[in-house]
Amino acid sequence: MNKPATPNSFRTGPDEQGMFGIFGGRFVAETLMPLILDLEKNWNEVKNDPDFRAELTDLSTHYAGRPSKLYFAEGLTKHLRDVSSAKGLGGGAKVYFKREDLNHTGSHKINNCLGQILLAKRMGKKRIIAETGAGQHGVASATVAARFGFPCVVYMGATDVARQSPNVFRMKLLGAEVRPVTAGHGTLKDAMNEALRDWVTNVEDTYYLIGTAAGPHPYPELVRDFQSVIGTEARAQILEQEGRLPDTIIAAVGGGSNAIGMFHPFLDDRQVRIIGIEAGGRGLDGIEHCASMNAGSPGVLHGNRTYLLQNADGQIMDGHSISAGLDYPGVGPEHSWLRDSGRVEYVPILDDEALEAFKLTTRVEGIIPALESAHAIAHAVKIVPAMDKDQIVIVNLSGRGDKDVHTVASMLGMEI
Amino acid sequence: MTTRIDRRMAKLKTEGRPALVTYFMGGDPDYETSLSIMKALPKAGADVIEMGMPFSDPMADGPAIQAAGLRALKGGQTLVKTLKLASDFRAGDDETPIVLMGYYNPIYIYGVDRFLVDAKASGIDGLIVVDLPPEMDEELCIPALKAGINFIRLATPTTDDKRLPKVLQNTSGFVYYVSMTGITGAALAETGKVASAVKRIKGHTDLPVCVGFGVKTAEQARVIGANADGVVVGTAIVNAVANVLGPKGEKTADPAEAVATLVSGLAQGVRSARLAAAE
Numbered sequence: 001m002n003k004p005a006t007p008n009s010f011r012t013g014p015d016e017q018g019m020f021g022i023f024g025g026r027f028v029a030e031t032l033m034p035l036i037l038d039l040e041k042n043w044n045e046v047k048n049d050p051d052f053r054a055e056l057t058d059l060s061t062h063y064a065g066r067p068s069k070l071y072f073a074e075g076l077t078k079h080l081r082d083v084s085s086a087k088g089l090g091g092g093a094k095v096y097f098k099r100e101d102l103n104h105t106g107s108h109k110i111n112n113c114l115g116q117i118l119l120a121k122r123m124g125k126k127r128i129i130a131e132t133g134a135g136q137h138g139v140a141s142a143t144v145a146a147r148f149g150f151p152c153v154v155y156m157g158a159t160d161v162a163r164q165s166p167n168v169f170r171m172k173l174l175g176a177e178v179r180p181v182t183a184g185h186g187t188l189k190d191a192m193n194e195a196l197r198d199w200v201t202n203v204e205d206t207y208y209l210i211g212t213a214a215g216p217h218p219y220p221e222l223v224r225d226f227q228s229v230i231g232t233e234a235r236a237q238i239l240e241q242e243g244r245l246p247d248t249i250i251a252a253v254g255g256g257s258n259a260i261g262m263f264h265p266f267l268d269d270r271q272v273r274i275i276g277i278e279a280g281g282r283g284l285d286g287i288e289h290c291a292s293m294n295a296g297s298p299g300v301l302h303g304n305r306t307y308l309l310q311n312a313d314g315q316i317m318d319g320h321s322i323s324a325g326l327d328y329p330g331v332g333p334e335h336s337w338l339r340d341s342g343r344v345e346y347v348p349i350l351d352d353e354a355l356e357a358f359k360l361t362t363r364v365e366g367i368i369p370a371l372e373s374a375h376a377i378a379h380a381v382k383i384v385p386a387m388d389k390d391q392i393v394i395v396n397l398s399g400r401g402d403k404d405v406h407t408v409a410s411m412l413g414m415e416i
Numbered sequence: 417m418t419t420r421i422d423r424r425m426a427k428l429k430t431e432g433r434p435a436l437v438t439y440f441m442g443g444d445p446d447y448e449t450s451l452s453i454m455k456a457l458p459k460a461g462a463d464v465i466e467m468g469m470p471f472s473d474p475m476a477d478g479p480a481i482q483a484a485g486l487r488a489l490k491g492g493q494t495l496v497k498t499l500k501l502a503s504d505f506r507a508g509d510d511e512t513p514i515v516l517m518g519y520y521n522p523i524y525i526y527g528v529d530r531f532l533v534d535a536k537a538s539g540i541d542g543l544i545v546v547d548l549p550p551e552m553d554e555e556l557c558i559p560a561l562k563a564g565i566n567f568i569r570l571a572t573p574t575t576d577d578k579r580l581p582k583v584l585q586n587t588s589g590f591v592y593y594v595s596m597t598g599i600t601g602a603a604l605a606e607t608g609k610v611a612s613a614v615k616r617i618k619g620h621t622d623l624p625v626c627v628g629f630g631v632k633t634a635e636q637a638r639v640i641g642a643n644a645d646g647v648v649v650g651t652a653i654v655n656a657v658a659n660v661l662g663p664k665g666e667k668t669a670d671p672a673e674a675v676a677t678l679v680s681g682l683a684q685g686v687r688s689a690r691l692a693a694a695e
Contacts, residue, residue, distance in 0.1 A: 314525030
């Protein structure tokens with residue numbers, strides 16, 4: 001790809017057409033176009049509205065439990081310093097975790113859902129639809145729908161319904177209707193197709209609560225803005241706790257909402273190295289991975305142009321990851337732009353490496369991380385021993401891993 | 417510039433009847449069968465052919481067309497082969513307009529410039545690309561118009577009078593009115609509503625207005641055709657193919673014949689549309 005010229009700021013996108021360079025846009029059917037424009041109009045009205053902000057902040061504080069803590073992971077830091085010493089390096093940076101796992105519903109997903117449900121309420125919508133892969137966004141959507149009294153339909157691939165049954169039950173308890181999607185291969189991208197089909201059918205009263213920083217403009221922007229609370233807090237917290245900015249920040253990227261939320265407030269701090277972690281699955285040589293930015297190419301899907309896993313005919317491939325939350329063959333368009341502009345590095349972590357990091361973090365920190373977050377930790381495990389002791393790394397711990405214990409047990413050959 | 421679409425629509429206007437626009441999925445269930453289906457369409461009374469370009473993620477399509485696309489992809493269909501279907505068809509028919517319908521990504525990956533050259537050479541007359549609204553006209557619509565290929569836009573019940581001019585601005589060939597908010601193959605909207613929507617659009621453009629989404633029977637074609645310049649039938653045709661395929665995709669009867677039987681009936685419908693309207 002051509003490398004765009006380095007901009008003065010990496011934080012000004014998207015442009016009026018919803019583009020981040022060549023990425024993003026509004027690739028939707030005409031039926032949806034007036035709805036997207038209406039959403040954009042409403043979003044532009046509320047994004048700087050103090051009353052809207054105040055309501056969101058109040059809910060974030062008292063309902064979701066924000067701010068989330070920035071935690072010095074002393075156990076992991078010590079472990080990695082031992083590794084460094086054993087290699088004769090004598091280093092090992094300090095590792096901090098941004099504790100999004102401590103939020104209500106157990107992940108960063110609630111940040112976006114609270115923002116969007118307030119938007120839906122303002123727009124006078126009567127019904128919420130959402131797509132979900134692992135079920136985290138489905139649970140967060142069902143949660144805010146319950147809290148604000150909206151009927152909620154969650155589309156979930158039939159394959160995911162089978163492998164994430166506790167979250168399916170949670171959504172049902174919260175009053176949502178979970179519709180299994182058998183089209184395609186029954187995973188997240190098929191759920192997203194089906195949610196779009198619902199939206200195109202129920203245009204009058206339905207709000208589509210997209211779970212990640214992807215889809216047609218203005219979704220990538222508004223989801224990013226709702227998630228940027230992560231990076232804004234982390235930046236202030238590290239300045240308070242360490243008196244300086246971190247050297248490196250790391251987050252896992254599926255669609256990329258936790259990562260863009262973490263990264264965006266740091267983008268113009270050029271001294272901060274920013275690394276996004278893609279799901280390397282069983283390796284990038286085959287097709288069993290979800291590393292769209294490392295092994296895919298730009299294409300158009302689900303309303304935006306972005307890096308996709310696709311074949312030479314432009315047909316979208318099904319990815320693979322041990323983590324259902326990273327199991328998506330695309331990525332948010334702003335990540336694609338940050339990749340091509342060189343501001344953010346994107347590297348893959350394999351299933352096995354994530355699993356090791358999951359076990360390690362559980363053992364040395366007493367924290368069971370989500371498998372998504374374990375990908376980010378795994379990269380820290382790789383690079384921290386070679387860093388200096390006075391350096392600082394922040395890993396976004398985007399969610400807790402209770403939901404993943406069945407997957408991990410089966411990977412380890414155990415039955416629970 | 418006039419295209420086969422312009423000429424065909426003008427001819428039907430002098431005949432005083434609406435066009436029967438028939439959609440089939442390119443490569444469903446395999447290349448040779450779909451070529452035989454394509455050839456059968458005009459013989460059975462189709463005036464314009466819409467050929468579906470299969471895509472893995474057809475967000476605006478109902479279960480029937482989704483399944484047809486997957487059958488085609490499983491049968492090895494690609495955009496290269498879809499264009500070849502058109503040129504093979506053209507060897508025996510240089511009159512019937514061919515419109516490609518589908519989603520943008522396969523064209524984007526093929527390369528827009530190369531695609532337009534190859535599409536023109538294959539005898540393609542028009543394009544309907546579901547996920548390219550007027551806001552994205554620079555992507556394909558403008559280059560297509562320059563290449564002499566019609567870009568047929570969808571107008572929908574959500575396209576209000578304020579937005580219609582934007583939608584119609586770079587549209588050529590005909591306007592495709594989507595009869596309801598929904599996906600292909602859903603139930604047809606109230607015909608009275610459709611008729612007034614067609615009238616509304618005609619107030620903004622001189623282009624022919626064809627109506628699709630939900631038209632399945634000869635009777636529906638007749639009623640819709642009373643007011644519209646054309647009637648588009650897709651899901652019913654795709655289903656006629658699916659109905660003669662066994663559980664493993666084996667043919668239990670000739671798909672081209674099944675499609676021809678259906679299309680003959682639909683052709684009767686559109687040919688009696690204006691008679692009915694005059695009654």
